[in-house]
Structure formats: C-alpha cells, structure tokens
Amino acid sequence: MKDVAHKAGVSQATVSLVLNDVAGSGISDSTQIRVRAAASSLGYRHNALARGLKLQRSDTIGFLSDHITTTPYAVAMVRGAQDAARAAGKHLLILNLDLDGTSIDADAADLAISELLERRVEGIVYAAMFHSAVQVPDGLGEVRSVLLDAQSHGAELPSIVPDEYGAARQAVSHLLDAGHRRIAHLTRPSGPIAVDLRERAYRDALSEAGLDLDDQHVEVGVDTTPGGFDTAMKALTRNHRPTALFCFNDQMAMGAYQAADELGLGVPDDVSIVGFDDVSLIAPVLRPQLTTMRLPHYEMGKLAVECVLAPEWI
Amino acid sequence: MKDVAHKAGVSQATVSLVLNDVAGSGISDSTQIRVRAAASSLGYRHNALARGLKLQRSDTIGFLSDHITTTPYAVAMVRGAQDAARAAGKHLLILNLDLDGTSIDADAADLAISELLERRVEGIVYAAMFHSAVQVPDGLGEVRSVLLDAQSHGAELPSIVPDEYGAARQAVSHLLDAGHRRIAHLTRPSGPIAVDLRERAYRDALSEAGLDLDDQHVEVGVDTTPGGFDTAMKALTRNHRPTALFCFNDQMAMGAYQAADELGLGVPDDVSIVGFDDVSLIAPVLRPQLTTMRLPHYEMGKLAVECVLAPEWI
DNA sequence: ACGATGGGCTAATACGATTAAGTAGTTATG
DNA sequence: CATAACTACTTAATCGTATTAGCCCATCGT
Numbered sequence: 019m020k021d022v023a024h025k026a027g028v029s030q031a032t033v034s035l036v037l038n039d040v041a042g043s044g045i046s047d048s049t050q051i052r053v054r055a056a057a058s059s060l061g062y063r064h065n066a067l068a069r070g071l072k073l074q075r076s077d078t079i080g081f082l083s084d085h086i087t088t089t090p091y092a093v094a095m096v097r098g099a100q101d102a103a104r105a106a107g108k109h110l111l112i113l114n115l116d117l118d119g120t121s122i123d124a125d126a127a128d129l130a131i132s133e134l135l136e137r138r139v140e141g142i143v144y145a146a147m148f149h150s151a152v153q154v155p156d157g158l159g160e161v162r163s164v165l166l167d168a169q170s171h172g173a174e175l176p177s178i179v180p181d182e183y184g185a186a187r188q189a190v191s192h193l194l195d196a197g198h199r200r201i202a203h204l205t206r207p208s209g210p211i212a213v214d215l216r217e218r219a220y221r222d223a224l225s226e227a228g229l230d231l232d233d234q235h236v237e238v239g240v241d242t243t244p245g246g247f248d249t250a251m252k253a254l255t256r257n258h259r260p261t262a263l264f265c266f267n268d269q270m271a272m273g274a275y276q277a278a279d280e281l282g283l284g285v286p287d288d289v290s291i292v293g294f295d296d297v298s299l300i301a302p303v304l305r306p307q308l309t310t311m312r313l314p315h316y317e318m319g320k321l322a323v324e325c326v327l328a329p330e331w332i
Numbered sequence: 333m334k335d336v337a338h339k340a341g342v343s344q345a346t347v348s349l350v351l352n353d354v355a356g357s358g359i360s361d362s363t364q365i366r367v368r369a370a371a372s373s374l375g376y377r378h379n380a381l382a383r384g385l386k387l388q389r390s391d392t393i394g395f396l397s398d399h400i401t402t403t404p405y406a407v408a409m410v411r412g413a414q415d416a417a418r419a420a421g422k423h424l425l426i427l428n429l430d431l432d433g434t435s436i437d438a439d440a441a442d443l444a445i446s447e448l449l450e451r452r453v454e455g456i457v458y459a460a461m462f463h464s465a466v467q468v469p470d471g472l473g474e475v476r477s478v479l480l481d482a483q484s485h486g487a488e489l490p491s492i493v494p495d496e497y498g499a500a501r502q503a504v505s506h507l508l509d510a511g512h513r514r515i516a517h518l519t520r521p522s523g524p525i526a527v528d529l530r531e532r533a534y535r536d537a538l539s540e541a542g543l544d545l546d547d548q549h550v551e552v553g554v555d556t557t558p559g560g561f562d563t564a565m566k567a568l569t570r571n572h573r574p575t576a577l578f579c580f581n582d583q584m585a586m587g588a589y590q591a592a593d594e595l596g597l598g599v600p601d602d603v604s605i606v607g608f609d610d611v612s613l614i615a616p617v618l619r620p621q622l623t624t625m626r627l628p629h630y631e632m633g634k635l636a637v638e639c640v641l642a643p644e645w646i
Numbered sequence: 647a648c649g650a651t652g653g654g655c656t657a658a659t660a661c662g663a664t665t666a667a668g669t670a671g672t673t674a675t676g
Numbered sequence: 677c678a679t680a681a682c683t684a685c686t687t688a689a690t691c692g693t694a695t696t697a698g699c700c701c702a703t704c705g706t
Contacts, residue, residue, distance in 0.1 A: 019692065028656085029656045029657075030693085031656060031657075032656075034693065034695080035695090043654090043655095044652090046654065046655090063449050064693085065385070065450065065692050066451040067381050067384040067451070067693090068693040069692080070693095071379075071661050071662065071691090071693075072695090073661085073693085073694070076381060093407065097428070100426075111423060111425060112426055132377065135377050136377050137380040137381070137423075160375075242617065243617035269617070273617070299404065299583065299611065299613045299614060303558060303586065303587070305561070305594075333663070342685075342686085344662090344686095345685080345686060345687075345688090346684090346685065348665085349665090349685090354664090357685090358683055358684055358685080359684070360684065363685085379662055379663065381661085381662080382661070382662035382663040383662080383664080385661090385690095385692065385693090386664050386665090388691070
C-alpha cells in the first residue's frame with residue numbers, strides 16, 4: 019500500500035480509503051482513478067493477515083469433524099457449510115480429527131481447537147458422529163460454536179440434528195401404507211444415536227399400527243453391504259418371512275437386494291426394501307430403484323454456519 | 333502477551349521468547365516458569381494473524397478444486413493433502429469452485445485465487461477435473477502452485493497425474509492373461525483426458541496381443557450405473573458376444589453386472605467385468621466382488637502438498 | 647475583507663507479535 | 677584493578693493495514 023501510495027502520489031491512508039470504497043471519505047474521482055491504476059499496475063493485493071489483525075476479525079470459521087468425513091453424506095454437510103460461509107464472505111478452515119485413520123482422543127480434539135482459536139476463527143462447527151454422549155471439548159466455549167449432527171450432554175451448545183425418529187417413522191409408515199404386515203428391521207449395534215432412534219421409531223410405528231411386535235424382527239449386523247446381505251439372509255429365511263425390510267442404511271439395503279436375489283425373491287414383488295441416507299451411488303441406481311430416506315445434510319451444514327454467524331448470538 | 337508480561341513482571345519480549353522456546357535466549361528457569369504460569373492462568377493463546385504478519389508466513393496452503401469434489405475419489409485427494417499439510421505444520425484452506433452447482437467460469441477461479449492470495453497462502457494446489465486442456469489462471473503464477481489430476485497446456489506448472497494409460501493397460505492385460513479374446517470397452521464420451529488414455533491403452537493392449545481390432549468393440553454411453561447398464565446391454569447382445577467387459581469406472585461396471593444378470597449371464601463364468609477407480613461403496617461389495625483399478629488419489633493429494641512445500645522449489 | 651464552511655487529503659496510532667540491538671549486573675581474565 | 681565476557685533481560689523497530697483527528701485551501705456569505 020505504501021508503494022501504491024508513492025506511485026499515485028498520495029498517502030497510504032488515501033490508498034486504503036480508496037481501495038476499500040470507504041463511504042463519505044471524500045476522495046476526488048481523479049485521485050481514485052490514479053490510485054486504482056497504481057494499485058493494479060503494481061499488482062497490489064490486500065493482505066488479509068494485516069487487515070485481520072487490525073480489524074480483529076479473521077473472516078474464517080472452523081469446521082472440525084471426527085471420522086464422519088468418511089461417510090458418504092459428510093461431503094454434503096461440508097458443501098452446505100461452505101456455501102453458507104461464502105454467502106457471508108467467510109472462509110472455512112476444515113480440520114479432520116482422524117487424519118491418518120488413527121482413533122481420536124480428546125487431546126487431538128483439544129489440539130485442533132487450539133489451532134483454530136489461534137487463528138482467531140469467528141466460530142467453530144463441530145461435526146461429530148452422532149453418538150449418544152458427546153464430550154464437548156473445553157475450547158469450544160471460547161468462541162461461538164455449534165454442534166453438527168451431534169448433541170452435547172447438557173445442551174450447553176446449540177446443536178443441529180436431523181429428525182432421525184421422524185424420518186424412520188415415515189419410512190415404516192410408507193411400508194405399512196403399502197399393506198405390509200411383517201416388516202423386519204436390519205440394523206447395526208448401538209453406538210451412533212441414530213441406531214436407537216430409528217429402531218424406536220420402527221417399534222412405535224408398528225405398535226401404533228396395532229401389530230404384534232413378537233411377529234416382527236430386528237436383525238442386528240454390520241452396517242455395510244455384506245453385513246446387509248447376511249442380516250437379510252437371516253431375516254428372509256425365518257418362518258413367517260417378512261414381506262418388507264427396513265434397512266439402517268443404503269449399504270445394508272444393497273446387501274438385502276443381493277440376498278433377495280440369491281434366494282430367488284423379487285423386489286418388490288416378494289419383498290419390499292427401504293433404505294436410509296439416499297447414497298447417490300446406490301439408491302437411484304439399484305434395479306429396481308431403492309426407496310430411501312434422505313436426511314437434509316446439506317441444509318444442516320448450511321444451517322450450522324448460519325447459526326454460528328447469526329447476529330443474535332446468545 | 334502484554335497482559336501476561338505484566339502479570340509475570342517481565343517485558344512482553346520476554347514472554348515471546350519464553351513461549352516460543354527461543355533457543356539461546358538465556359531466560360532463567362524461574363522466569364520461564366513464572367511466564368508460563370501467567371500465560372496459562374490468563375488463558376493466553378498465540379495470535380496467528382499477528383505472528384503471520386510479522387513473519388510473513390501464513391502456514392496455510394490453498395486447495396482449489398473444480399467440481400471434482402463430487403466424485404468419490406476427491407475425498408481421498410483432500411485427505412492426502414491434509415495429511416501432508418499437517419505433517420508440515422500447515423493448514424489447508426479448501427475452496428470449491430462449483431459451490432452451488434453452477435458451472436465454473438474463469439472469473440470464479442480468478443476470484444477464488446485472489447482470495448487465497450490475499451490470505452497469503454504459501455502455495456496453491458489446483459485440483460481440476462483432468463480435461464485435455466486446462467486453462468491455468470494467471471494468479472497461480474504468483475505463488476508456488478501445482479496442478480493435481482490435471483496438466484497445464486505448456487507444462488508451465490508442475491502437475492501430478494495418475495498413470496491412466498498404464499493402469500488401463502494393466503487392467504486389459506489382466507483380462508488377456510485370463511484367456512479372453514473378445515473384450516469390449518464400455519466408456520463415455522471424450523472430455524476428461526482419462527477417457528482417451530484408457531481407450532488408447534485398451535486398443536494398444538489388444539493390438540499388441542495380436543488381436544484383430546475389428547472384432548473388439550468400444551461402446552460409448554453415460555458414465556453412470558444406468559449408463560453402464562445400457563452400454564453393457566448393447567455390448568452383450570452383439571453377435572460374437574464379448575467374454576469380458578472393461579469399464580470406464582465402477583459405476584458403469586455395476587451397471588454391467590445388472591445387465592449381465594438381466595441377460596441371465598453369470599459373472600465371471602459367462603462374462604468377466606473389470607472396473608476402474610475402486611469406489612468403496614461398489615467394488616468390494618458387488619457379488620462377486622468387482623475387479624477394479626485403484627488410482628493413488630490419496631498419495632497424489634499428499635504428493636501435491638509435499639511438492640508445494642518442497643524446499644527446492646524451481 | 648474576513649470568519650465560516652466544507653472538500654480533499656495526510657499524519658499518527660494501534661492491532662499483537664518477532665527479533666536485532668542494547669543495557670545493567672555479575673563473573674572471569676590478564 | 678580495569679577490562680572483557682557472559683547472563684538475563686529490556687527497548688524499540690517492524691510487519692501491512694484501518695481509522696480518526698486535524699490540516700490546508702478554496703469558496704461562500706455578509
């Protein structure tokens with residue numbers, strides 16, 4: 019800026035006023051033109067570090083995620099967050115906690131948060147795999163923070179979560195409306211809270227429909243395609259074979275398709291299958307197309323950042 | 333730092349020397365302890381903005397990607413880049429160019445690069461979908477930059493690309509070694525340079541094996557699962573049905589599985605199928621498991637950052 | 647003719663750190 | 677005993693910017 023000022027024959031202050039379009043600073047048009055010409059001929063660029071130091075504002079938001087990044091829908095959350103940040107003229111500094119696949123310890127989280135705070139991020143979005151109890155690292159208290167797809171223990175932090183229960187009920191209702199009376203649930207062991215919420219929704223929907231729960235089966239396995247295959251095999255070879263399978267996710271649903279095929283059962287003629295998550299590589303391309311529940315991950319990511327940036331913060 | 337200094341009864345400079353562990357600064361142990369105690373009791377954190385300004389160093393690397401982010405392997409590249417950055421004590425500032433799905437124009441790229449340069453990134457990794465001609469934005473010349481999965485026109489910038497040709501030859505050789513003599517190639521229209529490279533590798537491999545190319549067919553379609561289904565149907569219903577299909581990617585290969593199933597053909601008894609990209613949601617979970625070529629995207633991302641940070645830059 | 651007004655610009659300062667150079671006070675050296 | 681050398685600090689300059697108070701000069705009103 020000093021160089022630009024020198025070249026344009028004005029003071030550095032004037033350059034600042036011109037290049038920032040400061041309203042009411044009364045710089046004449048001719049000077050403005052001279053300054054801008056000098057700036058562009060010298061290839062001047064603002065220095066965000068200096069500006070940030072002076073203005074006490076980094077225009078940056080931290081986005082911290084645990085191993086959620088490996089899941090197919092994490093990308094959607096990040097994109098939502100990025101879009102919201104950009105709309106507000108901010109940038110996202112994304113940190114993953116499971117960088118080389120090692121498990122996450124509290125220290126890693128604290129360290130990552132420290133790094134974000136040192137960069138004076140204006141807020142932190144902490145996207146954690148939605149387990150029942152999230153231990154909220156201390157550092158988050160030092161800056162506006164929201165939890166994404168997670169909930170803090172005592173609700174100390176605002177958190178954005180999908181309506182797992184509602185979505186699951188909708189899925190099961192869909193099957194009930196289609197006339198199914200024996201619906202199995204293929205799921206995985208507890209851990210992510212979604213597991214319990216979806217199973218509860220399944221049970222509630224069935225019992226509200228007046229069905230005898232003893233006749234309905236929950237098969238627990240691994241939440242992958244091969245896991246779905248195995249659990250579907252188990253479910254479909256029971257007496258009183260279910261006519262519909264409600265799967266924990268699309269991967270399991272894909273395995274269920276394979277199991278049905280193996281058993282010579284047609285989908286949806288012999289067995290209906292409903293998935294979860296709307297994984298784009300799976301749901302729309304299975305034959306026949308898989309019915310699935312999409313959770314609004316993009317919107318959640320967006321909302322998280324909007325919440326962090328909301329003017330009426332707490 | 334001033335506050336810490338005051339509390340510890342020393343000068344601000346001393347605080348800096350202590351907290352940065354400056355070698356040979358000869359601060360007594362007792363003073364060090366006093367300073368650290370004061371710092372932690374006040375909850376002091378370094379200010380990366382101020383430090384960056386003073387040191388002319390942002391410890392940040394820009395990662396710019398065009399719509400590549402939506403592809404399944406982009407995540408791997410980002411993770412590789414992030415791991416390499418972290419290993420060097422740097423952070424990654426990730427910017428996507430197709431934020432809301434709108435197409436990318438040169439302006440968007442220039443703008444994004446400007447933003448990175450204003451933040452004084454120490455280098456830029458430009459990950460572009462590998463089309464034949466990448467127009468390298470001017471701004472990249474102002475800082476260490478490398479292209480990832482892309483090549484500049486006149487090789488003005490270092491670029492990291494996978495060995496598409498070699499990988500494809502390996503895939504086809506695999507089929508030839510297994511005894512196949514009629515191998516079809518399911519691919520997509522030109523655009524990404526990988527399309528042409530893989531097709532050339534396919535032709536070269538076949539002709540070097542002494543096969544008459546007239547008997548071999550390239551089916552062009554859409555590079556998705558349904559697209560793979562359609563093109564596989566075409567290929568598998570020709571006279572002289574091919575005994576093997578070499579697919580442009582795993583999505584198409586999945587479609588080919590479906591087509592084979594529809595036609596009552598067994599995989600791999602009646603037709604062998606080879607995919608590309610090793611998409612984790614597809615390749616390992618198809619039944620039977622899909623043979624596929626993994627390109628080293630993680631390693632490429634890592635290498636890109638290491639290259640940007642290499643001490644012996646150009 | 648002269649104070650008032652206001653347009654157009656500058657000087658000075660602060661943001662929070664790093665670091666070269668300097669300064670007491672103490673100990674070693676010739 | 678004077679000087680050199682070392683220890684343990686401090687002073688002050690600097691990084692690039694934003695911003696406020698103030699300055700100079702031309703014009704205006706009376």
